[in-house]
Amino acid sequence: MEKQKRKKHGAHNESKSLWNYTLSPGWSQEEVKILKLALQKFGIGKWRSIIQSECLPDKSIGQIYIQTQRMLGQQSLGDFMGLQIDLEKVWIDNNQKKGVMRKNGCVINTGDNPNKEERKQRIEENRQKYSISQEEINKIKLPRFKNDCVAKYFTIQEIENDQFTTIEKLQHFFNLEIEIDKKLKKIQLVKFNQNVNINGNHNQNNHYEEQK
Numbered sequence: 001m002e003k004q005k006r007k008k009h010g011a012h013n014e015s016k017s018l019w020n021y022t023l024s025p026g027w028s029q030e031e032v033k034i035l036k037l038a039l040q041k042f043g044i045g046k047w048r049s050i051i052q053s054e055c056l057p058d059k060s061i062g063q064i065y066i067q068t069q070r071m072l073g074q075q076s077l078g079d080f081m082g083l084q085i086d087l088e089k090v091w092i093d094n095n096q097k098k099g100v101m102r103k104n105g106c107v108i109n110t111g112d113n114p115n116k117e118e119r120k121q122r123i124e125e126n127r128q129k130y131s132i133s134q135e136e137i138n139k140i141k142l143p144r145f146k147n148d149c150v151a152k153y154f155t156i157q158e159i160e161n162d163q164f165t166t167i168e169k170l171q172h173f174f175n176l177e178i179e180i181d182k183k184l185k186k187i188q189l190v191k192f193n194q195n196v197n198i199n200g201n202h203n204q205n206n207h208y209e210e211q212k
Contacts, residue, residue, distance in 0.1 A: 021091065022070040022105040024063065031056060034143060035067060036087055040132055041140040044068065045081040055142040062155065074107040078114075079122040084137055085130035 021032060034055050042049040047061040056064065069075050071087050073094030080090070094107050101108040114122060159172045 024067045024070060026063065027067055031059070032067065032071065035059075035064065036071065037140050037142055039068060039071075039087060040084050041137060041142060043082045043084045044072075044077055053142055054144045057145040069106050070104065073105065074109075075103065076109045078119060079126055080130075081123065083123065083127055083130065084132055085126065086132055089130055090126075 023029070023032065035050075038050045038053060038055050039046075042053070047064055050056065050064060051059075051061060059067075065077070068077060071091060072080065073091040097107060101110055156176070159169055159176065
């Protein structure tokens with residue numbers, strides 16, 4: 001009987017903690033569970049790896065970033081970049097913080113941005129405190145879907161949102177520049193092919209007229 005009570009109590013805590021993650025518009029609890037696994041498999045900040053895994057085909061990098069903030073309970077993700085962690089434990093610690101500012105349920109950093117060494121130290125502290133084992137990581141299996149229509153980069157509006165640090169904004173602008181350059185090259189290629197076709201048809205018409 002006692003064992004059954006403990007089991008029931010544990011299930012209630014798990015359900016309650018999942019319920020307390022704030023969902024961004026367009027996200028379901030099932031998608032959050034998949035994102036949680038993807039973040040633990042690839043690491044915080046490995047947005048392209050998550051996109052390329054095709055486990056969340058209807059989500060852009062911007063949507064994944066914002067939902068990750070809500071799952072951790074804080075806006076700045078810089079102190080967790082690259083880490084494979086227990087997201088729920090981080091969320092619980094953030095939820096228990098007093099005297100902090102919050103937005104959409106997330107703790108807002110109101111102090112100065114850390115320098116490179118301070119950031120490195122914070123990441124290492126979080127690695128030691130929240131990391132999951134390699135055995136847990138190896139057991140993670142992600143579903144795979146396919147959707148080539150999802151944007152794999154942030155828009156300018158998303159980048160200019162105050163959720164990013166200056167360093168993160170620079171990185172995302174750089175990624176956006178790469179994507180824009182790719183699209184411009186595709187447009188140039190299409191125009192080139194169109195000109196070739198037009199010129200080819202024109203030459204054929206001239207040749208036909210000469211034969212007449």
